Amino acid sequence: MKSKKVLFVATNCNRLGDTGLRTGAFLSELTHPYQEIQAAGYEIDIASPLGGEIPLDGVKMDDPINAVWMNDEDFLEKVAGSLSAEEVRPENYCAIFFAGGHGAMFDLPQNKKLQEITSEIWEHDGVVAAVCHGAAGLVNVKTSQGVYLIKDHEVAAFSNSEEEAVGMENVVPFLLQDKIQFRGATYTHASKFAAHVVKSGRLVTGQNPASAMGVGQSVVEVLEFIEDGREVPAVNWCEWHVSP
DSSP, X not given: OOOOEEEEEOOOOOBOTTSOOBOOEEHHHHHHHHHHHHHTTOEEEXXXXXXXXXXXXXXXXXXXXXXXXXXXXHHHHHHHTBXXXXXXXXXXXXXXXXXXXXXXXXXXXXXXHHHXXXXXXXXXXXXXXXXXXXGGGTTTOBOTTSOBTTTTSEEOOOOHHHHHHTTOTTTSSSOHHHHHHHTTOEEOXXXXXXXXXXXXXXXXXXXXXXXXXXXXXXXXXXXXXXXTTOOOOSSBOXXXXXXX
């Protein structure tokens, strides 16, 4: 890989539709992969559809990893002043990662620029990754051949049963599990709220917040595999599950 930079993408949306309820990017879905990927020697930029402040949800300071990064000035500056999609140069990145949080469902799927960035990174042999609702940023991405990027891949994301368990099935604009299957991917999951990560070629996805650290670890694993000059499987790696 000629680049050692990874692009994180998160939502700008701070409200759940017309409910008035607050939302945003789920903090541990940023911090846990961030820690894993940075520790492996990669530089990280953070972007959002519009740029500027990324609203945060799930800000639990009893999570020691959250506590570390919420006291890191560089990380906080990136969250407060994220790059806009229009500012991103995809050729600078070896991987792109979409963080979740319910806000991702409202502004990531329809952002054409993010779709173009994702497709370009993918087609230059980069890694594409997402956790939980971050997979909403992948469902409309097409390759230059006009095929949905996730088609024929295994994909993990927040399940219908998890959405129902948190009472959001009628609030989100669509059910992520259904959309993934509709796009021709194989949806894969563990039990509700259990950690589950799947690697499908250069596509790495995780089911829920418990999967965020595993997604970060898997992104590093795939990148290092590529850097070693080894050929990445087109779709199926050995099964990859991360225990909570």
